[in-house]
Amino acid sequence: MGMLSWLAEQRIQEAMRSGEFKDLPGSGKPLELEDLSGVPEELRMSFKIMKNAGLLPEEITLRKECVTLEELLAACRNSGDTGSAEQKTLENKLSMKRLRLQELLRQRGLESSSSILEYGDKIRQKLLSEEE
Template sequence: MLSWLADQKIEEAMRKGEFDDLPGKGKPLELEDLSHVPAELRSAYKVMKHANLIPEELSLRQEMLTLTDLIAACQHDGERRELRKRLDEKTLRLNMLAAQQDWNSNPSYGRYESNIRRKLTGL
């Protein structure tokens, strides 16, 4: 009964043209890959991301995962070298941040460290 009512309200709004001027109309949806974020933290991550409050460490990890995937799919040697260079730079920056924050003593990081290393190295 409730889903029928919701469908009726949506159809009514469509007839009135209430959805005609929404931002992004006619553009593909931007789907997010949140596989790098533990399931229990995804909602908080999305809220923080939309508020532009994502810590640099999380952004770096996402970029590193993307670069790792690109390297695996890359067939051009020059491009692969450039991608590896960018991955090395991101890895160095993440290591510098980790040293500054002493992540190794943080119990949260310890729980996810092996998963992060496995994801980044592909092992």
């Protein structure tokens, strides 16, 4: 153990003995840990920073919108309302979102990024497992 680690540990122990850690917010409650195991390691920090800032990358927003549109289309098809004007409108919107997403990924050089592809596969697997 390095000298700084040892010193930090001694100060923590001293603070615990003197009761400085009593009545901290969240005391006695389980920690809320984020599961970032599905995010490639080299992308975790940037995703964490953006999430803490309340920002989502445009490609994530577009993917989310595509999923919503796909669900709406599936609902139209399941209701037997095929060929309706609403279904055509949804199909057009979905096509436009997919094209924008492809263009955005191409511009950013992410369409062939192994990290992004791996992350996308993990998201798909998770979504499919939640549907079952």
